[in-house]
Amino acid sequence: MINSLLLKSLHSTLKLSITVCDRSFTVLTEYKSDKTVSLYYDHHLILNEFSKTKENFLFHYGFMGELFLALRTDNHYVIIGPWRSNAIDPLLFKRKMNEAHIENDEQNYFFEKLVQLPFFPLSQIRELLILVNYCLTGKIEDLLSAPLHHYTKGWSNAFDLNKIKQLSVENSNTYTYQYQYETRILQAVKSGKEELLRETVSQLSNAVSATLSGDELRSEKNYSIMIYDRLAQGAVHSGLDIETAYQSRDRFVTETEQAQSLHAVLKLRDTAILFYTQQVSGIKQKLVSQYSQTVIGVIQYLENNLNRAIKTAEIARQFHMSKSKLRKLFKQEKHMTILQYFLHLKIEVAKQLLEEGKTLAHIAELLQFSTSANFSRTFKRVVGISPLKYAQQNNLASQQTSKGQTQKDPEESH
Template structure:
């Protein structure tokens, strides 16, 4: 009873999901469980762990989420899933594209991933230290090796690069206006190839920093504004207003269904 109370307290203090499986890998208990299912094959995970004569492991899931596995006596313990980085919607959607996941699952997957608890690498190191002490009474640092040190250095470099990208100079509104003028001129002159080149040349990340924090939403809004201007241009050049507005609504619907920059 005392052991179970301590285990539950550990899960609560860490704000981390904890699953307890028996020898047949059937779920015995769970604490702080999330209403998410990433389809883990726990039996395979722990079998691979024991093949390597290890009692615990930190593993990465297919969406870069993390699980901490621990084999103790005749039970298996799973802490997680949790994260060590922020979830970027645009990057995730591109990854899901590559996995050929149904479009309808994108937003649900993002919501589930974003709901996972998040810890920096140093926190994860401390958590593993604490859990190992809980099960074994040993105080040895389980991650004091070159691999973890290399991972820490790499993470610091990535964070530095991320800060650089976030502070890059946004496009000025004058630059955005000049780009729009070039696009409309291509349409007036009936130059579809040049128009395509100009669209491909748009710096979407800089544009997002100018127009709003949600990059995908900023892209959609910008294209809808352009579409409105193109529609007025079409009407001014004798395309019937009813047909112009109909086409505008068709394209707006297509824009709103897009979930990645590539689709836009």
């Protein structure tokens, strides 16, 4: 049941309009006052976006990037906003208004109203969501945390495969805090400890506002790109190989440039922070393991070259060792040969690709097997079943069908 007293208090404190609707989108209650800015928005348009997500919350932004938070409960929808997350560029505003054929008098009216909107940096979204969720459900929880970890795991898996595939005084205070914020986050990432990262994020107010341009989406993208660069450098200093660090940075930049909403940009930024923390954690776990620095380096080299057919001689040259010494050291620590371990890595990637529905021919070419038949035979020898049977056991047989023709296992056709 919605606590109207809490919502009224929230409205009064944040100076934000709050609209409560039933499940049919009919407005039940509106919390507004002379301290809130009133602009007309179609709440049906905002709430219809829930049909595109399984989450019980979403962020909607308007014509000039003004933001709304919408949540759904068992019986109600709640819309909070609008607010701003960046400065308004008068030239950008003028251009957008002219493109929409808005008269000058109306332009001045809208500009004055937008300037009066409450200002909350995009990075405060997490705290706002925690607060509003508590008012609605009585639960104190970070709704962004679990989806973020799930998204980061998916992003990390996709990235691994992609590697194979190829303000004045206030400003001064803001910059000081921004430096402290970035430094503490970077220290947590370089520690490789997720618990420390969570503790650091919870202690910081997250009130970092990107003011690099008047376009809030562009500003947040620019700020994220700078963060990615610092994260990549910090991860390299902590032992992550340069190829992984900078390929992942470039992919984060690409996906950020493609993002169409402020929420998507923030999600990618948080994902990058968690991703690099996990990467550094993996490196540190290896360093405290029983393996030598040389063997750890060889493993990283193999992981970065799964789309090639490499020989022990090439690896030996990379690590300035003789082939015989390298073979002996690797087998002594890993209890298998270098090429056996390399094949094991390729088979693990092949499993992921099969789960994505990729064809045998595509996988064979990607992982540098001579033919589809060779890949199929090798997969069956290592795993114990054919690639297609593996896919079928994972309920993916339908994904292996192209234009009504199910691909045949080359190894079974002989």
